Amino acid sequence: MIPKGCSERPFDASILGRPVWCLDDVAQAENAVNGARQESVGLMFRRGDASEGAILDPLGFRKIETLITLGCAISDQKQRLPAGIGIAQTTDADAIADLAARAFRSDRWHRDPEIPDDRADAYKAAWAHNDVLGRAGVTLVTLNAAGVITGFNALLFRDDTLVVDLIAVAPDHQGQGHGSRLVTAAIAYGAGRFKTLQVGTQVANPASIRLYQKHGLQEIGRADTWHWTPS
Ligand SMILES: CC(C)(COP(=O)(O)OP(=O)(O)OC[C@H]1O[C@@H](n2cnc3c(N)ncnc32)[C@H](O)[C@@H]1OP(=O)(O)O)[C@@H](O)C(=O)NCCC(=O)NCCS
Structure with missing residues (x-):
């Protein structure tokens, strides 16, 4: 089951060979990590403001990139x-x-x-x-x-x-x-x-x-x- 605040990414999962989730609501990050472990998720990603690192980093999320829109x-x-x-x-x-x-x-x-x-x-x-x-x-x-x-x-x-x-x-x-x-x-x-x-x-x-x-x-x-x- 997908926890509140997450959505599935079936295309990504078809390439990775394991479920891929997007964390849509940073406030649900802790529940999302628990759910991801239970569901054998291979990758969960979050895109948001730099300040969210304070919530995400202690839960084991790793900052991968800074995206610029031009x-x-x-x-x-x-x-x-x-x-x-x-x-x-x-x-x-x-x-x-x-x-x-x-x-x-x-x-x-x-x-x-x-x-x-x-x-x-x-x-x-x-x-x-x-x-x-x-x-x-x-x-x-x-x-x-x-x-x-x-x-x-x-x-x-x-x-x-x-x-x-x-x-x-x-x-x-x-x-x-x-x-x-x-x-x-x-x-x-x-x-x-x-x-x-x-x-x-x-x-x-x-x-x-x-x-x-x-x-x-x-x-x-x-x-x-x-x-x-x-x-
Ligand atoms: C980004 C990319 C599309 C550029 O294509 P390219 O044909 O190599 O670029 P061009 O030869 O037309 O160069 C155009 C300008 O890009 C910049 N540029 C290109 N290569 C560069 C490099 N290695 N370092 C710095 N600037 C570079 C320069 O401003 C250059 O203009 P200039 O030569 O007058 O200074 C190409 O490097 C690429 O395919 N990269 C891998 C895929 C990728 O990362 N895509 C972008 C994702 S958003």
Whole structure:
């Protein structure tokens, strides 16, 4: 049974191979830990204000990341996508999932030493796969001369906000301007359709923070993430 103040995360659990819970109400943290032990939960996470560490740390939660949300306004004038940018098709899902499995290192699953890297890779791969198959409103891609996908930017449509859900460039193509083109492309795609562009990233990912700041996105929020895993 799931205790009060918690909710299940079935997608996460399917990748981890054990139940995954989100602690929705920090005031229920102690009951939640007791429940998690009884139900053999593999991971419980909480995202909230830094001050919650005073409650969570003594219960065995570990602070994993600080998430920064950045945003910017986008033009109401329609724009063309930049050259070299394509729109992913469902047939690209496997290639994009493979790229995602190789690219991400700063997200909370990869940063938690209690989560095996192969699970963290599989998590990003499955997430990207779902995005291309329709979870994202659109997935923009960069392509090399041979038409091979070198980077992707999966975007969610949230009312008048276009949200970067996942963005990555293949490790052997990073530092060559692809990430920059993918952000420019998102701004162009959103122009005339959405009012703002929003993205979340980690303090521990300076490359992505600089990338977004370079394109005019500014910090609009900050939250910490804690993990509890069974000892
Ligand atoms: C973040 C990421 C998408 C950037 O893509 P990229 O193609 O390597 O970036 P670009 O070559 O277009 O660089 C664009 C800007 O990003 C910043 N940047 C990129 N790599 C950087 C690094 N290693 N250190 C610091 N800044 C960096 C710079 O501001 C750079 O502009 P500049 O060269 O004019 O200074 C890429 O590093 C990546 O896929 N990382 C792994 C996945 C990930 O962490 N995604 C972000 C999750 S929110």
